[in-house]
Amino acid sequence: xxxxxxxxxxxxxxxxxGLQPALADTAKIxxxxxxxxxxxxxxxxxxxxxxxxxxxxxxxxxxxxxxxxFADDGFAPETGKQATDKLxxxxxxxxxxxxxxxxxxxxxxKSALDGGKFLISANAGPSQMAGKLCDxxxxxxxxxxxxxxxxxxxxxxxxxxxxxxxxAPNYAAGKDMVEGVERTYKGEIKGxxxxxxxxxxxxxxxxxxxxxxxxxxxxxxxFYPGGAGAAFAKQYDQAGLADKxxxxxxxxxxxxxxxxxQDAGLGAIMGSRTTQQWDPTLDNAANKxxxxxxxxxxxxxPSFYAAQxxxxxxxxxxxxxxxxxxxxDTDALRAGLKAxxxxxxxxxFKFGNNNMPIQDFYLREVVADDDGKWTTKVxxxxxxxxxxxxAAECKLN
Amino acid sequence: MDAxxxxxxxxxxxxxxxxxxxxxxxxTLVFGILDFVNxxxxxxYMVGAFICASxxxxxxxxxxxxxxxxxxxxxxxxxxxxxxxRPLYSRGHLDQVLATFGLILVFETLAHMIWGPAGMSVPxxxxxxxxxxxxxxxxxxxxxxxxxxxxxxxxxGLFWLVNYTRLGMLIRAGASNRxxxxxxxxxxxxxxxxxxxxxxxxxxxxxxxxxxxTEASIGMGHSIIITAFVVIIVGGIGSMKGAFVAAxxxxxxxxxxxxxxxxxxxxxxxxxxxxNAAPAISAMLIYIIMAAVLAFRPQGxxxxxxx
Numbered sequence: 001x002x003x004x005x006x007x008x009x010x011x012x013x014x015x016x017x018g019l020q021p022a023l024a025d026t027a028k029i030x031x032x033x034x035x036x037x038x039x040x041x042x043x044x045x046x047x048x049x050x051x052x053x054x055x056x057x058x059x060x061x062x063x064x065x066x067x068x069x070f071a072d073d074g075f076a077p078e079t080g081k082q083a084t085d086k087l088x089x090x091x092x093x094x095x096x097x098x099x100x101x102x103x104x105x106x107x108x109x110k111s112a113l114d115g116g117k118f119l120i121s122a123n124a125g126p127s128q129m130a131g132k133l134c135d136x137x138x139x140x141x142x143x144x145x146x147x148x149x150x151x152x153x154x155x156x157x158x159x160x161x162x163x164x165x166x167x168a169p170n171y172a173a174g175k176d177m178v179e180g181v182e183r184t185y186k187g188e189i190k191g192x193x194x195x196x197x198x199x200x201x202x203x204x205x206x207x208x209x210x211x212x213x214x215x216x217x218x219x220x221x222x223f224y225p226g227g228a229g230a231a232f233a234k235q236y237d238q239a240g241l242a243d244k245x246x247x248x249x250x251x252x253x254x255x256x257x258x259x260x261x262q263d264a265g266l267g268a269i270m271g272s273r274t275t276q277q278w279d280p281t282l283d284n285a286a287n288k289x290x291x292x293x294x295x296x297x298x299x300x301x302p303s304f305y306a307a308q309x310x311x312x313x314x315x316x317x318x319x320x321x322x323x324x325x326x327x328x329d330t331d332a333l334r335a336g337l338k339a340x341x342x343x344x345x346x347x348x349f350k351f352g353n354n355n356m357p358i359q360d361f362y363l364r365e366v367v368a369d370d371d372g373k374w375t376t377k378v379x380x381x382x383x384x385x386x387x388x389x390x391a392a393e394c395k396l397n
Numbered sequence: 398m399d400a401x402x403x404x405x406x407x408x409x410x411x412x413x414x415x416x417x418x419x420x421x422x423x424x425t426l427v428f429g430i431l432d433f434v435n436x437x438x439x440x441x442y443m444v445g446a447f448i449c450a451s452x453x454x455x456x457x458x459x460x461x462x463x464x465x466x467x468x469x470x471x472x473x474x475x476x477x478x479x480x481x482x483r484p485l486y487s488r489g490h491l492d493q494v495l496a497t498f499g500l501i502l503v504f505e506t507l508a509h510m511i512w513g514p515a516g517m518s519v520p521x522x523x524x525x526x527x528x529x530x531x532x533x534x535x536x537x538x539x540x541x542x543x544x545x546x547x548x549x550x551x552x553x554g555l556f557w558l559v560n561y562t563r564l565g566m567l568i569r570a571g572a573s574n575r576x577x578x579x580x581x582x583x584x585x586x587x588x589x590x591x592x593x594x595x596x597x598x599x600x601x602x603x604x605x606x607x608x609x610x611t612e613a614s615i616g617m618g619h620s621i622i623i624t625a626f627v628v629i630i631v632g633g634i635g636s637m638k639g640a641f642v643a644a645x646x647x648x649x650x651x652x653x654x655x656x657x658x659x660x661x662x663x664x665x666x667x668x669x670x671x672x673n674a675a676p677a678i679s680a681m682l683i684y685i686i687m688a689a690v691l692a693f694r695p696q697g698x699x700x701x702x703x704x
Contacts, residue, residue: 040615041514041515043514044514194676196680203611204611206652207409207652207656208655211406227516230612234518234610235610238526238538238541240536240538260515260516265520
């Protein structure tokens, strides 16, 4: 018996030494997001989605092991840049992805690209990086900031809203969002407020809401991502504006703010409209698997941040597979990324000349699902195969 | 710029000012009497909000939750005073800043572990959630009026406490000459503990009042603590009256600045330039005021009489 056991151990050892290839290649993915400050709620959702994507892939892209290293940007450009520097220089990752915030991405851009790494935004879409600062190694699984509000501007035209009040945070993406809605919206803009943003962001909007009401506008357009969205919606409701000043928002009412709004009993948000390139109800196999498994594992609906992060990992995995797992073959990896040959949860899309997605945009409405949980559903398609407005400024082709 | 908007914005400014006063009064008490720089005041503001949020869900009643959370936050303040603050009284301000900054990180990590990163919204009872119509047909969210009421009540209570009670007399005496008070046989340690706990409860109350408007979240204290320091510097460090006047002043300047500065700028520059400049200037406004006060009256508007 003793001999038998020894023989078995020896055989196993010999087998494992002989059969395994020298050393399985590992692809390292650096994932920069916000894991502290109140905005950590977004980063957490993205982290969950990236981990789910890795799980769905079985931890591998082809024969290559996937390793994801998460780093915190502290909701501040300088911290985000430091985190990126560390990932590029110390961890020597192959891809840098994540990035909620446009100002963080803009600050971190050079560190990643000059370090010869691929940079893939899973959320932020600053106009500069879609236009003049575009790069052959920079891709996005989200959108250019202007696109979603442009879709909302179109919706406002269709619904005959004649005048509008605009509120957004005062940073790179906030300005892009305002520019986006102004680009397509044809009515009169009665007023505009850009509020303080960052780790000590302004969350009390009493003065701005009073101004909006007094302006006599027919609707209010807002962009308040993360926790600020729930704070805005509450004050909007407390000020009794739901009947007087209908709410049209982008990136504000989402899977992160809705459970909180439901807890606080804010019925006023029910039926409010928002535009997006993705929705949990989109009918495709990849999305169904993603949404079901995400709900089963984490107990909540995934947010659009989660969907884009999931896509970012899937895109990277598809590129590694296309390059045959050779992490030194940059050209093959780039071609693999550009092909976008994977099952995106938003359905099919392709990359434009500036490596930004050309994709559909939907109008969504807040509804209760079969279990009574508040979520969104698609009402209509606003844009088909929409390309951002900065593609022409990009010298790539 | 019509009159009713001006009235609403003035009320909004007063409401913000009273919240600032609640935070600044605790800060100025502790700084003025204990000579202790307490950055962790911001953490107590957050702790108050989170305790109140949890209790609101447990009890189903916001008002009851506030009444219970107040003594609990005071107890947290007492524990902080005993364990962290007391050994640091004799040390320099820099040591105190470092220690209490560390305390903020400890509290925020604890909150992250207990309540998660998401933050908690605090549901209001229906009676507080609507709007109230003031004379002249002006509508204002009811809860904003509640904040004004609670803030004024706290300010009144504090005024009475400091000016008309034995404890208040000792507090004022302690602020003027600490050594003499203890030489007269007063238990100065107990007095310090009480002052610290009172400050904690006031900061906690501010957190509880803001939570239904925004939410209880990690890091919620960062912005208000900076503004509260501006308030006590403008008002005169250690002065309760100064804290009150400066808080209302800063609240009004901030709110009215955010409301009307773009309209004012449009009178002298293009509307596009005004739109770009206004948010930057209104964010700076209170610091400009502070710089002006420091330049012309470095001791603040109402410095305590004897130091």
